[in-house]
Amino acid sequence: MVYITNYLNALITLTTEMAPYLLFGFLISGLLKVALPPGMLTRYMGKSNLQSVTNASLLGIPLPLCSCGVLPAGISLYKNGASKGASVSFLISTPQTGIDSLLVTYSMLGLPFALIRPVAAMFSGVLGGLLTNRAGKSKPKVNPTPLSEPAAKQKFSVKALLQYSFVEMVNDIAKWLVIGLLLAALITVLIPDDFFKEYALSGFAGMLLILAVSIPLYVCATASVPIAAVLLLKGLSPGAMLVFLMAGPATNAATMTVIGQSLGRKTLAIYVGTLVFGALLFGLIIDYALPASWFNVILSHSATHEHEILPNWLSVGSAIIMTLLIAYSYLTKWLPRFKNTKKTMNTLQTNFIKVSVEGMTCNHCKASVENALNKQEQVVSATADIQNNTVTVYGNQLDIKEIEKTITQLNYTFKGEIK
Numbered sequence: 186m187v188y189i190t191n192y193l194n195a196l197i198t199l200t201t202e203m204a205p206y207l208l209f210g211f212l213i214s215g216l217l218k219v220a221l222p223p224g225m226l227t228r229y230m231g232k233s234n235l236q237s238v239t240n241a242s243l244l245g246i247p248l249p250l251c252s253c254g255v256l257p258a259g260i261s262l263y264k265n266g267a268s269k270g271a272s273v274s275f276l277i278s279t280p281q282t283g284i285d286s287l288l289v290t291y292s293m294l295g296l297p298f299a300l301i302r303p304v305a306a307m308f309s310g311v312l313g314g315l316l317t318n319r320a321g322k323s324k325p326k327v328n329p330t331p332l333s334e335p336a337a338k339q340k341f342s343v344k345a346l347l348q349y350s351f352v353e354m355v356n357d358i359a360k361w362l363v364i365g366l367l368l369a370a371l372i373t374v375l376i377p378d379d380f381f382k383e384y385a386l387s388g389f390a391g392m393l394l395i396l397a398v399s400i401p402l403y404v405c406a407t408a409s410v411p412i413a414a415v416l417l418l419k420g421l422s423p424g425a426m427l428v429f430l431m432a433g434p435a436t437n438a439a440t441m442t443v444i445g446q447s448l449g450r451k452t453l454a455i456y457v458g459t460l461v462f463g464a465l466l467f468g469l470i471i472d473y474a475l476p477a478s479w480f481n482v483i484l485s486h487s488a489t490h491e492h493e494i495l496p497n498w499l500s501v502g503s504a505i506i507m508t509l510l511i512a513y514s515y516l517t518k519w520l521p522r523f524k525n526t527k528k529t530m531n532t533l534q535t536n537f538i539k540v541s542v543e544g545m546t547c548n549h550c551k552a553s554v555e556n557a558l559n560k561q562e563q564v565v566s567a568t569a570d571i572q573n574n575t576v577t578v579y580g581n582q583l584d585i586k587e588i589e590k591t592i593t594q595l596n597y598t599f600k601g602e603i604k
Contacts, residue, residue, distance in 0.1 A: 195374050250279050313460070558592075574600075
């Protein structure tokens, strides 16, 4: 019973800490989708080259997004024209830094650390982007729905911003975000609070230990600074501390789960591998190539200051909103399916046609296809499966040509009926 209570407390705490940054990340994704000029992402980040991944890294470094908040923004970049390499570069660079975390780093750890952090973020982001592009030459999965092109030509719309940010993006990652949160809470319970202090080591061994523990745990870039300062005071080397400042904010179980599902396991391996290599490289540079005097911490300030990054009311309120958005996402997915299934079962002489459709990449694609087909008079219900690239249409006297016409008008590729 105690373990269950501890797990639930860890889950609630983790959700409360992550929620404000997640909501901010969803908002940024909406702005990237709605506010940016048409074709801008494709023009500056659409190619699989050095310039695109560098532009993505430069865009992400100043943004105050943590490893969870960067998810919707990074995935939105990919879906709306950025190359996979540029998207990975953004996902790696952004959570490591931010204007707020750099200011806190300067105040607590000094100028050298404040300068090294963005350099390390830039290096790891560009390297990860280049490796991703080299691993696969696949084109960005741009949503080919009517909302993609006409919406880009319209004036800025708050309704479109909110719809994309807090409905479509939440729908896309809700399932894997929940799985990641459950897993992260389990890891939090299994690893003791005093783990870092009890097993603090120096040199390369300390870096490996910090790396192994910090990768699955969640901590934002700003909140990681006071933790790092305490670790330094407890005997951890400056290089190992930088490893924590890079790997801690840039990864966690929830982030890796969603990236693996959205961008593929190969991309996830490059994402994690690049961070590990970059963190160890810069950690070794700090410990063995730079003067130790550069990395002294102001003891009185670091040891006694209380660091509450966000007010409690904002964190709790954000957690409630985030929970409601995820619940709404699941309701909108399952209620229509239940109603359509019931309607189909109650309709006499109902037939069905299963067709192959390519180009559906997300829940917005799924909804677009289903809604368009359901408007046909002879259609009772339609269910799109984006995993298997199929659409099943139930109804009476179904016309395969009308189904093909509807799907083609949405700019998806109709591949014919599956017998």
